[in-house]
C-alpha cells in the first residue's frame with residue numbers, strides 16, 4: 001500500500017517542498033507509526049480564532065512563588081496524567097529534612113541554582129543544566145547553596161530508563177560513562193533527623209536519632225544518577241531535518257524526555273531547517289526552555305513551558321521560517337516531555353499562563 005502519492009508533493013519528507021507549500025507531518029505513535037505528509041497552501045497554525053479548551057498553551061514557571069526551603073517538596077504541580085506529573089520548584093535554601101518518594105521516580109532538571117544532593121548512595125554536586133534521576137524509594141535531601149533556584153521536576157510512576165540507541169550504537173547521545181553516580185560518604189550527626197515519605201500523595205514522617213545517610217558501601221545497578229545537558233551530544237543529519245525523537249534522553253512508561261541542545265542546522269539548500277507542522281495526535285508535547293535563543297518561537301523566554309496538546313497544530317512561527325534561512329546553527333537548550341496519555345493542567349499552571357500564546361503564529 002505504501003507509498004501512496006497523490007497530487008503535488010515533496011518526494012522526500014522535509015526536502016525541497018513544492019513552491020508556496022507548508023508541509024505537515026500527520027503521523028501516529030509519535031514519529032514511529034504510519035504517517036502522511038500533507039502539502040498545504042496555508043500554515044495550519046494560521047487560525048483566526050479558537051473557541052473551546054483545546055489550544056497551544058504557554059506557562060511562565062518563574063512566576064510561581066519562591067517559598068521556603070521545603071518548596072522542593074511543596075513543589076507546584078503544573079501538568080499531570082496517570083504516568084507522570086510535571087512540577088516546578090523554587091526553593092530558597094537547603095531542605096531541613098530528608099525525603100523519600102514511594103510513589104514514583106523523579107527527574108530533576110536544574111534550571112537555576114547549584115548545591116549538593118545527599119542520597120542513600122552518597123552525595124552529588126549539582127549545577128544548572130543537570131538532570132538528577134532519583135529512583136523511587138531513594139532517601140535524599142537537596143541543599144542548594146543559592147537562594148534563586150528553579151527546578152523542573154518530572155515525577156514518573158514507572159522506572160526511568162535510558163533510551164534504546166538502536167542503530168546508532170550504545171555510545172550515541174551520551175556515553176553511559178559520562179553518567180555520574182554517587183560514592184558513599186556517611187554523615188555522622190547524632191541528633192533527631194526526619195525522613196518524610198510520600199506514598200499515595202500522603203506524607204508520613206519517620207524520625208531517627210542519627211543521620212540516616214549512614215551507608216558506607218553499596219553495589220548494584222540501582223542508584224541515583226546525574227547527567228548534564230551539555231554532555232548530551234545530538235544526532236543530526238546535514239541533509240534532512242530529523243524527528244525530535246532522535247534527542248530522547250530518558251524514557252518511562254507512556255513518556256519520553258528529550259534534550260534539545262545547540263547543533264548545526266541542515267546544510268543542504270533544499271532541506272527544511274525548522275520543525276515541520278504537526279498535530280501530534282498520539283502524544284502531548286511539553287517543552288521547557290532552559291537557555292539560548294528560541295528562534296522558532298516568538299515571545300518565549302527561558303523558564304517558560306509550552307504545552308501542545310494532541311489534536312491541534314503547532315509548528316514554526318512565521319518569522320522563524322525566514323530567520324532559519326540566515327542561521328547556520330541553533331543555540332537553544334530545552335527539555336521536552338512527550339506523553340502518550342493526555343495531560344491535564346492544574347489551576348497553578350493556568351495562573352501562570354500566557355493566554356495569547358495560541359495567537360502567536362499570526363503573521364505580524
Ligand SMILES: [Fe+2]
Pocket residue numbers: 278280285308314
Ligand atoms: Fe512538536
